[in-house]
Amino acid sequence: MKGLAGKQGRASWMLWILILTLMLAGCSGGSSDPGTNGDAQEPGENSGSTGTPGDKTFDNKELNIAVFEGGYGNEYWKAVAEKFEADYPGVKINMTSNPKIMDIIKPQLVAGNPPDFIYVSPDENTGTIKSLVKEGALLELNDVFEGKALDTDAPLKDKITDGLLEYMEPNRDGKIYYAPNYMSVLGLWYNKNLFETKGWEAPKTWDDFFALGETAKSDGRSLYTYQGIYPSYNESVFWPAVAAAGGTEAMEQALSYQEGGFTQEPVKQVMGVFERIAREDHLMRGTVALNHTQAQTEFLKGNALFIPNGSWFESEMKDAPREDGFEFGFLGVPVFNEGDQPYVLSSFEAMYIPKKAKNPELAKEFLRYQYNDDIVKLNAEKSKGVVAVKGAVELAKDYIPESAYNAFKVYDEGTMPLMVQWTQTPKSEVIINDELFNPLSDVMNKKMSADQWGDKVEQASGKLRNLLNP
Amino acid sequence: MKHRERNLFIAACTLPALALFATFTLYPFGKAVVMAFYDWSGLSENPVFTGLKNFRTLWQDDIVWQALKNNIFLLLVVPILTMAISLLFAALLTQKRLTGKSIYRTVFFFPNVLSIVVISVLWSFVYHPTFGILNSLLEMIGLQEWTRAWLGDSSTVLWAIAFPMIWQSVGYYMIIYIAAIEGIPADIYEAASIDGASGVTQFRRLTVPLIWSVMRITIVFFLIGVFNGSFAYIKVMTNAGPNHGSEVLMTYMYSQAFNNGNFGYAMAVGVFLLLITISLALLSEKLTERDSVEY
Numbered sequence: 001m002k003g004l005a006g007k008q009g010r011a012s013w014m015l016w017i018l019i020l021t022l023m024l025a026g027c028s029g030g031s032s033d034p035g036t037n038g039d040a041q042e043p044g045e046n047s048g049s050t051g052t053p054g055d056k057t058f059d060n061k062e063l064n065i066a067v068f069e070g071g072y073g074n075e076y077w078k079a080v081a082e083k084f085e086a087d088y089p090g091v092k093i094n095m096t097s098n099p100k101i102m103d104i105i106k107p108q109l110v111a112g113n114p115p116d117f118i119y120v121s122p123d124e125n126t127g128t129i130k131s132l133v134k135e136g137a138l139l140e141l142n143d144v145f146e147g148k149a150l151d152t153d154a155p156l157k158d159k160i161t162d163g164l165l166e167y168m169e170p171n172r173d174g175k176i177y178y179a180p181n182y183m184s185v186l187g188l189w190y191n192k193n194l195f196e197t198k199g200w201e202a203p204k205t206w207d208d209f210f211a212l213g214e215t216a217k218s219d220g221r222s223l224y225t226y227q228g229i230y231p232s233y234n235e236s237v238f239w240p241a242v243a244a245a246g247g248t249e250a251m252e253q254a255l256s257y258q259e260g261g262f263t264q265e266p267v268k269q270v271m272g273v274f275e276r277i278a279r280e281d282h283l284m285r286g287t288v289a290l291n292h293t294q295a296q297t298e299f300l301k302g303n304a305l306f307i308p309n310g311s312w313f314e315s316e317m318k319d320a321p322r323e324d325g326f327e328f329g330f331l332g333v334p335v336f337n338e339g340d341q342p343y344v345l346s347s348f349e350a351m352y353i354p355k356k357a358k359n360p361e362l363a364k365e366f367l368r369y370q371y372n373d374d375i376v377k378l379n380a381e382k383s384k385g386v387v388a389v390k391g392a393v394e395l396a397k398d399y400i401p402e403s404a405y406n407a408f409k410v411y412d413e414g415t416m417p418l419m420v421q422w423t424q425t426p427k428s429e430v431i432i433n434d435e436l437f438n439p440l441s442d443v444m445n446k447k448m449s450a451d452q453w454g455d456k457v458e459q460a461s462g463k464l465r466n467l468l469n470p
Numbered sequence: 471m472k473h474r475e476r477n478l479f480i481a482a483c484t485l486p487a488l489a490l491f492a493t494f495t496l497y498p499f500g501k502a503v504v505m506a507f508y509d510w511s512g513l514s515e516n517p518v519f520t521g522l523k524n525f526r527t528l529w530q531d532d533i534v535w536q537a538l539k540n541n542i543f544l545l546l547v548v549p550i551l552t553m554a555i556s557l558l559f560a561a562l563l564t565q566k567r568l569t570g571k572s573i574y575r576t577v578f579f580f581p582n583v584l585s586i587v588v589i590s591v592l593w594s595f596v597y598h599p600t601f602g603i604l605n606s607l608l609e610m611i612g613l614q615e616w617t618r619a620w621l622g623d624s625s626t627v628l629w630a631i632a633f634p635m636i637w638q639s640v641g642y643y644m645i646i647y648i649a650a651i652e653g654i655p656a657d658i659y660e661a662a663s664i665d666g667a668s669g670v671t672q673f674r675r676l677t678v679p680l681i682w683s684v685m686r687i688t689i690v691f692f693l694i695g696v697f698n699g700s701f702a703y704i705k706v707m708t709n710a711g712p713n714h715g716s717e718v719l720m721t722y723m724y725s726q727a728f729n730n731g732n733f734g735y736a737m738a739v740g741v742f743l744l745l746i747t748i749s750l751a752l753l754s755e756k757l758t759e760r761d762s763v764e765y
Binding site: 106109110112125126127128130131132134135137228229230231285286287288289290291294298303427428429431438439440441442445447 | 509511512513514515527531594597598599600619620621622623624708709711712713714715725726728729730731732734735
């Protein structure tokens with residue numbers, strides 16, 4: 001049957017069928033015991049050798065990996081699996097890669113029959129990784145990072161980008177569950193060529209920023225746009241601005257739902273910036289209704305001077321039409337007063353080993369292998385991505401777009417890196433990141449003031465605070 | 471003996487279907503209701519029984535009430551307009567003197583064969599704030615101040631979603647009504663014409679009462695269809711935005727289950743949705759309880 005009636009219940013049936021499948025899978029898998037656990041033998045304490053992994057043997061030589069196929073593609077994973085199999089004779093890697101990888105492996109996770117190794121962003125949109133953390137279903141990786149790297153004598157943790165490992169403990173309890181791989185830098189972008197030809201300065205403070213607003217208007221452009229129906233893209237402006245105004249303590253206070261976290265002065269100041277963009281009509285017309293591709297295309301066509309996005313921007317939009325002479329320029333995020341410490345947001349994607357993995361030892365070895373210098377380079381070559389190890393930006397320089405390289409370089413020029421991680425709470429109906437950024441549409445439509453916005457988020461944050469301290 | 475054989479045969483024929491129905495409909499249905507009383511992430515093997523907690527949360531969740539309000543808006547606007555327009559088209563296309571009837575039928579029915587996702591993408595370009603045909607048209611006829619970001623404004627977003635839903639389903643219901651109208655014997659109309667009844671009177675006094683039983687059925691279709699069909703349009707066109715401006719219970723249930731790992735709560739929203747759908751279906755049955763006229 002066609003028409004509205006034909007769609008009768010289809011979505012809900014699908015949901016139920018899915019649940020049914022999950023339940024059945026749960027029944028059949030629930031009793032399976034991890035009898036095949038292949039405990040690895042590490043003969044001769046690794047004999048202190050570096051870069052010769054072939055001297056370790058594993059009882060279980062089969063490794064199942066599930067990798068997210070996103071902006072970085074899956075070419076790298078194919079290549080590294082092949083190389084790993086060559087370096088570890090007898091090992092067989094079975095790879096599943098898909099843009100919807102979490103939907104694919106979810107039944108296996110529920111059935112207690114997970115892959116040995118997963119790669120996906122911790123913020124992937126099914127919330128599965130977060131749920132796995134809450135359920136305690138990921139394997140602790142502290143020993144991997146405390147132990148030696150495969151190609152040096154130093155512990156692996158010394159190779160990882162400074163300050164990153166604490167974000168690998170989602171519960172902030174000293175237990176590492178995430179192993180970082182791809183890093184990105186996020187902030188405001190502008191058309192470098194346009195600014196140079198017009199003789200405009202890239203703004204350092206918010207005052208400079210708004211001063212450009214009038215200039216832009218007289219040039220027939222708008223000052224700002226963002227990825228409309230996905231307002232959370234603005235996090236890469238919001239948090240660095242909060243940190244610049246009130247230090248990272250102010251940001252942490254908000255991210256951990258402390259009382260007044262969203263009504264404190266620095267946050268109010270930043271919400272005021274967004275309100276001012278709306279009040280003075282600096283937002284590109286129609287922004288709120290556009291999706292990310294549409295908004296980014298408008299930006300490339302020169303209709304807005306600034307847009308927030310990450311270092312993947314150039315690769316993401318490589319086929320999109322643009323203004324003549326367009327050149328990607330990374331601005332970072334302005335500060336309130338000259339001389340304030342600027343911050344720029346970083347984000348990472350990560351790898352995980354489920355607690356119920358059948359072959360955790362080999363999975364850990366595969367994980368260590370990821371951080372070898374030659375593998376990091378292979379990764380950059382195949383995926384155009386930058387791995388979260390020291391010096392990776394230079395290793396990747398030849399393969400990544402120049403704009404991405406320049407974005408990473410802001411950290412060498414006095415800008416401090418920043419990472420956003422909401423404090424984990426027990427399960428709740430409040431999706432705090434949405435609660436924070438969804439009202440932005442109303443602010444931009446001039447239907448909500450900055451103060452009302454802050455009060456609204458404070459209310460949602462209060463619900464989570466009560467869950468943390470019942 | 472004969473009797474038993476017959477019973478056996480009936481059982482053998484119905485059991486497979488019954489088993490499938492039980493496995494794929496009744497069991498998940500029951501399970502969903504049961505899970506509404508649990509705290510479950512969708513991953514763990516041990517859901518925790520929490521009694522009515524999910525329902526208490528639901529009662530205090532502002533987004534649920536906003537979503538319900540949006541649901542009710544669509545439930546009122548879409549069926550009423552769809553019914554009015556498709557009846558009008560049906561009445562016009564059954565007029566004897568109209569030329570090119572089959573072309574009109576095809577054209578009006580055409581949106582119905584497109585997938586909802588295609589329609590949603592199509593319409594989000596119609597509404598595109600800078601090069602969308604709607605804003606361009608308004609500008610062309612000098613109504614500059616009427617242009618807006620139709621899908622980005624909480625005061626217009628629901629109308630902007632209702633319209634493609636109506637556009638898509640009018641053709642289908644039109645066909646149903648045409649079939650019903652064509653079943654009415656022509657001599658009744660002839661008699662009415664001789665008695666001096668105008669076209670409008672004929673429609674009101676003859677057509678509507680005579681196809682009332684069909685219209686009644688379509689009302690139930692409308693209610694259920696809008697409740698469930700709105701999901702795809704909203705997911706593609708607005709992602710429930712701006713700021714929950716087009717959130718409906720289906721999208722909220724989906725985001726709680728699949729984006730927030732809160733299956734227990736999502737099932738509670740589902741049960742709430744179910745109660746509303748059932749009561750609406752019963753209500754519409756009651757409201758339209760009027761004997762259809764036989765001919």
